[in-house]
Amino acid sequence: MIYHNSSIFHPTTFFLVGIPGLEEIHTWIALPFCTLYLMALLGNATILLVIKTEHTLRDPMFYFLAILSTIDLALPTTSVPRMLGIFWLDAHEINFAACVTQMFLIHTFTGMESAVLFAMAFDRYVAICAPLHYTTILTARVLFGMGMFIIIYPSMLVLPMIYLIYRLPFCQARVIAHSYCEHMGIAKLSCGNIRVNGIYGLFVVSLFLLMLVFIAISYVYILHTVFQFPSQDARKKALSTCGSHIAVLCVFYIPSVFSFLTHRFGHKIPRYIHILIANLYLAIPPSLNPIIYGVRTKQIRERVLHVFIKKYF
Numbered sequence: 541m542i543y544h545n546s547s548i549f550h551p552t553t554f555f556l557v558g559i560p561g562l563e564e565i566h567t568w569i570a571l572p573f574c575t576l577y578l579m580a581l582l583g584n585a586t587i588l589l590v591i592k593t594e595h596t597l598r599d600p601m602f603y604f605l606a607i608l609s610t611i612d613l614a615l616p617t618t619s620v621p622r623m624l625g626i627f628w629l630d631a632h633e634i635n636f637a638a639c640v641t642q643m644f645l646i647h648t649f650t651g652m653e654s655a656v657l658f659a660m661a662f663d664r665y666v667a668i669c670a671p672l673h674y675t676t677i678l679t680a681r682v683l684f685g686m687g688m689f690i691i692i693y694p695s696m697l698v699l700p701m702i703y704l705i706y707r708l709p710f711c712q713a714r715v716i717a718h719s720y721c722e723h724m725g726i727a728k729l730s731c732g733n734i735r736v737n738g739i740y741g742l743f744v745v746s747l748f749l750l751m752l753v754f755i756a757i758s759y760v761y762i763l764h765t766v767f768q769f770p771s772q773d774a775r776k777k778a779l780s781t782c783g784s785h786i787a788v789l790c791v792f793y794i795p796s797v798f799s800f801l802t803h804r805f806g807h808k809i810p811r812y813i814h815i816l817i818a819n820l821y822l823a824i825p826p827s828l829n830p831i832i833y834g835v836r837t838k839q840i841r842e843r844v845l846h847v848f849i850k851k852y853f
């Protein structure tokens with residue numbers, strides 16, 4: 541079925557395949573995704589609760605960590621429940637508008653995660669390379685502006701994708717060989733010219749990857765400063781404060797860059813590998829981030845242990 545809108549035909553629904561080639565084991569594939577999703581919900585909710593209730597955790601680092609945990613609650617929620625519906629309930633149909641909405645939310649929250657990691661890298665840079673000016677540089681006004689940047693910048697970048705999808709005509713094809721709706725996955729079903737979609741998609745990805753370059757530059761300066769410290773204890777302490785952030789950066793960027801490279805250049809890699817990696821990319825970072833910060837951040841670790849010891853002993 542299709543509907544007519546301003547001479548552009550759109551399908552009423554799309555059909556999400558799931559993971560092409562692995563349909564027979566969808567039930568088993570759903571188990572780790574369900575586990576990762578529950579870990580993300582529990583872990584990030586715990587981080588937010590600890591930051592809210594512990595009044596000593598008011599440094600800018602914890603402000604950005606609260607934003608990161610909020611994003612890590614939202615990002616898997618836009619995709620994993622739909623995946624589980626496909627894997628367990630054969631709920632493959634998705635409304636056209638709902639599909640475009642999911643596309644917008646997934647790309648936006650992914651961009652927000654990249655932006656908040658960039659902000660956290662800047663925070664660590666100031667804390668280590670200019671510690672005496674930390675409070676004068678990262679004022680409440682600057683933090684508010686950075687928070688607005690994290691929210692608005694990715695949203696504005698992804699928003700044109702909605703128009704680029706709605707302008708496309710669709711003919712008979714409505715099967716998306718994926719577990720969720722993403723920009724080029726929808727565009728490739730069109731019987732019109734999608735060259736603009738492809739160019740804009742690469743433009744958006746390049747801007748988000750540019751943040752990775754700036755993050756790398758900031759850590760070059762951080763490491764250069766750290767290894768100039770005269771005290772070995774000071775070096776260890778500085779590296780420890782950066783350790784959790786570096787681990788989170790690896791968890792987020794390694795799968796994303798690998799997914800991007802295999803999608804663009806890994807033509808000999810089976811399609812189900814592409815889709816599986818893309819799914820894990822949305823599920824793994826939100827579930828591991830709170831564990832990384834819970835283990836490596838002393839204030840959060842002690843507060844969580846205090847709550848559990850007080851409750852159960």
